[in-house]
Amino acid sequence: xxKTDHVALTLPSTSIASITGGAGGDEGNLSRKSLRRSWNQLxxxxxxxxxxxxxxxxxxxxxxxxxxxxxxxxxxxxxxxAAPFHIRRENTLQNPHHHPNLEKENKxxxxxxxxxxxxxxxxxxxxxxxPAKDKLDGRMAYADGNTAEHVVKLPETVAAINDNNNGLIDxxxxxxxxxxxxxxxxxSDPLNIRTELEEAIRQPFKLAGVSIxxxxxxxxxxxxxxxxxxxxxxxxxxxxxxAFKHSWAGYKTxxxxxxxLKPVSQSSHEWFGLGLSIVDSLDTMYIMGLExxxxxxxxxxxNSLHFHTNRDVNLFEVTIRVLGGLLSAYHLSGDKMFLVxxxxxxxxxxxxxxxxxxxxxxxxxxxxxxxxxxxWSPDSSTSEVTTIQLEFRDLSRSTNVxxxxxxxxxxxxxxxxxxxxxGLVPIFINANTGTxxxxxxxxxxxxxxxxxxxLLKQWLQxxxxxxxxxxxxxxxxxxxxxTQLMRRTPREHWVYIGELINGHDFKPKMDHLTCYLPGTLxxxxxxxxxxxxxxxxxxxxxxxxxxxIRQPTQLAAEISYFALNDKDxxxxxxxxxxxxxxxxxxFIESLYYFYALTGNRTYQDMGWNIFQAFxxxxxxxAGYTSLGNVKNTLNTRMRDLMExxxxxxxxxYFYLLFSDxxxxxxxEKWVFNSEGHPLPVYQH
Ligand code: DMJ
Numbered sequence: 001x002x003k004t005d006h007v008a009l010t011l012p013s014t015s016i017a018s019i020t021g022g023a024g025g026d027e028g029n030l031s032r033k034s035l036r037r038s039w040n041q042l043x044x045x046x047x048x049x050x051x052x053x054x055x056x057x058x059x060x061x062x063x064x065x066x067x068x069x070x071x072x073x074x075x076x077x078x079x080x081x082a083a084p085f086h087i088r089r090e091n092t093l094q095n096p097h098h099h100p101n102l103e104k105e106n107k108x109x110x111x112x113x114x115x116x117x118x119x120x121x122x123x124x125x126x127x128x129x130x131p132a133k134d135k136l137d138g139r140m141a142y143a144d145g146n147t148a149e150h151v152v153k154l155p156e157t158v159a160a161i162n163d164n165n166n167g168l169i170d171x172x173x174x175x176x177x178x179x180x181x182x183x184x185x186x187x188s189d190p191l192n193i194r195t196e197l198e199e200a201i202r203q204p205f206k207l208a209g210v211s212i213x214x215x216x217x218x219x220x221x222x223x224x225x226x227x228x229x230x231x232x233x234x235x236x237x238x239x240x241x242x243a244f245k246h247s248w249a250g251y252k253t254x255x256x257x258x259x260x261l262k263p264v265s266q267s268s269h270e271w272f273g274l275g276l277s278i279v280d281s282l283d284t285m286y287i288m289g290l291e292x293x294x295x296x297x298x299x300x301x302x303n304s305l306h307f308h309t310n311r312d313v314n315l316f317e318v319t320i321r322v323l324g325g326l327l328s329a330y331h332l333s334g335d336k337m338f339l340v341x342x343x344x345x346x347x348x349x350x351x352x353x354x355x356x357x358x359x360x361x362x363x364x365x366x367x368x369x370x371x372x373x374x375x376w377s378p379d380s381s382t383s384e385v386t387t388i389q390l391e392f393r394d395l396s397r398s399t400n401v402x403x404x405x406x407x408x409x410x411x412x413x414x415x416x417x418x419x420x421x422x423g424l425v426p427i428f429i430n431a432n433t434g435t436x437x438x439x440x441x442x443x444x445x446x447x448x449x450x451x452x453x454x455l456l457k458q459w460l461q462x463x464x465x466x467x468x469x470x471x472x473x474x475x476x477x478x479x480x481x482x483t484q485l486m487r488r489t490p491r492e493h494w495v496y497i498g499e500l501i502n503g504h505d506f507k508p509k510m511d512h513l514t515c516y517l518p519g520t521l522x523x524x525x526x527x528x529x530x531x532x533x534x535x536x537x538x539x540x541x542x543x544x545x546x547x548x549i550r551q552p553t554q555l556a557a558e559i560s561y562f563a564l565n566d567k568d569x570x571x572x573x574x575x576x577x578x579x580x581x582x583x584x585x586x587f588i589e590s591l592y593y594f595y596a597l598t599g600n601r602t603y604q605d606m607g608w609n610i611f612q613a614f615x616x617x618x619x620x621x622a623g624y625t626s627l628g629n630v631k632n633t634l635n636t637r638m639r640d641l642m643e644x645x646x647x648x649x650x651x652x653y654f655y656l657l658f659s660d661x662x663x664x665x666x667x668e669k670w671v672f673n674s675e676g677h678p679l680p681v682y683q684h
Contacts, residue, residue, distance in 0.1 A: 193410070196403045197350055201369050204307070204347040207401050212343045216336060219400050224680075226334025229664070231289030236608060236658035241288050243615070243624070244651045247642060248285075248293055250623030251277050257304060263623030264640035272313040275305055280321045280648035282329035282338075283677055287665070288655055294333075301326070302337050307348050310367035315352045315360055316384035320675040321644060323349070323391045327398065328677035339398055346395045346404050353407040357434025358414055359385050360407075379428040379437050385411055387450040387674050389458050394679045412458070415451075416469045422484050423476030425451055426503055442500040444481065445511025445559075450674045452477050453516060456524050461671050463684045464527060474524065478533055481517075486536065489563050489571035494546060495539035496562045508562040515544035515556075516586040519593030523667065526597050541594060544587045545606055546572055554613035555581045555630045574631060580639065582626045583618060585649035585676060592653040596662045607657045649676035 199209075207215035216223070232238040247261075255261040255268035259276040262269050278297045285294040323345055330338035351371040352360035361371040362380040373380065389408040396405035414434055415425070426440030427447035444452060455474035459465070485497045487508065497514050499507045521529070521537035547556040550572060559578035563571045588607060595603040617636050618624045624646055628637030653676060656664055670678040 193403070193406055194354075197353060197407065200347045200401075200403055201350050201354075204344050204369070206347075207343055207399055212340050212399075215401075216339065216343075216399065221400055223336055223339070224331045224334045224398070227332050229287050229289050232655075233660050234658065236604070236611075237655055239615075240611065240651055240655045240658060241290070243611075243619075244284065244288060244290070244647060244655075245293075246619070247623045247647050247651070248281070248290075250621075251642070251647075254622055257300065260644060261623050261642045262640045263620050263625045263642050264638050266622045269641060272318060273309055273311055274307075274313070274318065274322055275300060276321055276644040277642075277647060279305065279325040279329075280644035280675065282325055283332050284647055284652040284655075286329065286332045287652065298329075298335065298337070301329075301341060305341060307345050307366045310365060312363045312365050312372075314384070315349060315362055315364050315371070316381070316387055318345070318364075318366075319349065319388040319391050320673055320677075321648065323395065324673040324675050324677040324679070325648065327391060327394050327679060328673070330398070331680055332678070342395055343399055343401075346392065350403070350407065353410075355431040357431060358407070358410040359429055359431045359434050360388070360411065361431045373431055377428070378432070379430050381447040382415075382425050382427050382429050382436070383447050383450045385429060385431075386415060387454050389454055390461055390671065390673045390679055393458070393461065397682060412470070416473060420473075420476075420480075421500075421503060422480030423473060423478070424480040424484060424500075425477075439502040442485070442503055443511070443514075444485065444497050444517060445499065445509075445513045449511075449513050449516060452481075453520050453674060456520055456527075457671050457673075460523075460527060461679065461681055463682060465684075475529065478521070478524075478529070478536075482532060482536060487562070487564075490566050490568075491563070492571045494543045494562065494571055495536065496543050496560075497540065498562070508564050510560050510562065512544075512547065512556050512558055512560075512584055513586055515540075515547070516589055518544065519590030522590075522593050522597055526667075537594075541590055543572075544590065548587065548610055548613070551630045552633045553581075553617045553627070553630045553636060554609060555617060555627065556587065557581065557630050558584075576629075576631075579629045579631050580627060581618070581630050582639075582641075582643060583614070583624060583646040583650055585645055585653055588650055588653040588657065589672075589676065592657040593667075595657050596665075596667060599662055604658055607654060611654055645675060652676050 200206075203209075205212060210218075232241045250263050250266075251261040254263075254266045255277070257275050257278070258268035259271040259274065260269040261277065278300050282294065282297055282301070285297060323342055326338045326342040326345065329335070330342065345366075348366040348369060349364055351369050352362075352364045354371065355361050359380065362374045362384055364371040389412060392404040392408040396402055415429075418425075418434075418436060421442065424442045425448065426436040427443055428437035428440040429435070430437065442448065452474065455470050455477065459468055459470040459474065462468075462470075464471070481497060484500065485506075486495060487498055487506075488495050496508065496510045497517065499509055501507050518537040518541035521533045521540075525531070525534040525537065544556070547560045548554055551557065551574070557574040557579045558581065559574070561573050561575065561578075563569075563573075588610065591603045591607045594600065595607075614624060617630075617633070618627060620638070623642045626639040626641045626643070628639050629635055665672075665678050669681055671681055672678050
């Protein structure tokens with residue numbers, strides 16, 4: 001059947017031939033005239049039928065056109081020369097203000113003080129933020145120099161990004177971007193970090209292309225000299241040394257070479273297979289003057305600590321405990337063997353940083369040298385990715401190999417550029433996208449705590465520079481703590497730090513982990529932070545002490561709750577599932593800073609009460625054990641685990657707290673990492 005034949009079934013062939021496009025010229029005119037004539041000759045109902053058919057055809061065709069082409073067509077007509085549609089569409093999807101799912105989260109950021117940028121001679125921007133309010137719904141109690149304007153200096157690259165609206169959108173919400181385009185290593189890789197990173201990962205036994213040993217041999221800068229410690233000088237210190245020896249003896253007998261001791265069942269507990277308790281305890285033994293124990297641990301590290309096992313480990317835990325432990329042992333003893341081990345471990349931890357965003361993956365396989373997000377979630381913990389910087393920087397400075405410091409500086413820059421709520425951060429972050437998880441909790445306890453600690457400590461480690469993002473972020477964060485998280489109980493007025501569930505809803509819950517904060521605040525105040533930090537430090541220290549001495553065992557529970565109003569029976573209370581004590585150090589750490597920085601011996605007495613409580617309830621034949629219940633002296637439910645931080649931190653801080661020389665470790669020269677390992681302070 002021909003086309004004409006087909007059309008002739010419904011319409012006169014002449015008419016249709018003209019409608020579907022006839023020839024040009026005279027022939028065309030003739031054809032048009034005959035078309036008009038033919039059209040007029042048609043009965044009215046047939047003409048209507050044809051018009052309806054054409055309308056229906058055009059309408060259907062319009063329906064099948066893609067939506068964005070419709071927008072494009074419309075925009076091209078409205079605004080000739082407008083940007084191609086796909087750019088506009090990405091912006092619409094990526095702009096948080098247009099994304100329906102992000103509306104809730106944006107409320108979180110609404111309160112962030114508006115920043116005013118002014119250019120600096122060096123090309124960076126000075127950002128003046130609004131000061132903290134000194135009163136907020138009766139919650140905020142402290143006001144002082146903190147109310148002055150904070151001056152936040154953004155690095156040039158960040159300022160440039162913030163000047164560019166599209167760039168800001170990409171950083172805040174780059175979920176929809178292809179992964180290769182998101183890599184901050186690729187974006188900010190003028191010095192080729194990725195190539196260097198891959199090189200180091202390929203050759204874990206080498207530094208700068210030669211064996212670690214030869215590299216250290218040829219190094220121009222001086223290696224660590226080593227410090228001298230004289231051992232216990234009083235009864236309390238001697239009691240702590242005895243507690244350490246008891247713990248060590250149990251570990252040696254029942255768990256030697258394994259990660260932790262199970263002191264009740266007198267067996268071992270494996271976590272990463274890295275002899276955690278040995279490496280974590282090295283510097284404690286050195287500081288306590290336990291030469292024999294230190295030497296046997298040193299031999300084990302030299303001969304038996306290997307990192308080639310095909311096993312996933314946690315980047316943060318291994319960094320603070322093992323890398324931090326090795327580096328501290330190196331600096332205190334001057335023994336280069338520890339630095340050699342630290343360098344190999346550093347190389348093997350680097351795969352974590354090969355993420356698209358530069359925010360590290362939480363899990364790394366040291367043997368295979370690969371890394372990934374945790375099995376249970378796509379996100380890393382915010383505190384974990386921000387609590388590795390002291391150690392990696394120290395490794396770079398000690399070995400003269402910049403890559404370790406550079407990868408953690410990328411993390412710093414990335415986190416600094418993200419939107420925060422009053423300087424406070426959500427507790428989860430995605431290593432692929434480099435963005436915080438929407439609606440994540442804000443807390444100074446688990447998964448949030450040491451982000452704040454390392455802002456201050458990194459600033460101390462690097463020579464306390466003015467206008468440094470680290471300290472400015474720290475000040476803003478502590479303002480956020482004061483205005484958003486700090487409350488007092490209704491009757492007894494205990495100060496505590498609550499949490500914001502989903503980033504919004506206040507919960508009067510405080511982890512024992514948060515009791516590191518008084519010490520950190522005092523350390524900051526001693527280095528020029530405002531008096532509001534000091535007041536909070538003192539009040540919070542008192543509250544943390546209450547969480548101990550109010551319990552029948554005089555040991556604190558893992559989590560405490562606080563009354564919101566008079567209806568609650570007690571101002572401080574513990575729920576049955578939160579009543580465990582894991583031998584944690586945070587409060588003793590804070591007492592140590594209070595003693596070391598003030599010389600006031602009251603803090604020693606507070607610590608002594610707690611030390612005795614551990615002696616009474618946690619000590620067993622083969623060491624010290626965690627407890628399941630601090631609320632009943634007759635039913636403490638021993639949990640059968642002695643984590644490595646008991647010997648690394650809790651006993652070290654007790655020992656230093658009871659020292660007659662409060663500067664046994666000089667805080668001008670040393671900064672403790674999050675696991676209690678002192679690392680040297682640098683001038684820059
Ligand atoms: C330690 O491993 C470190 O102090 C870490 O920062 C927090 N948790 C434990 C001690 O409680």
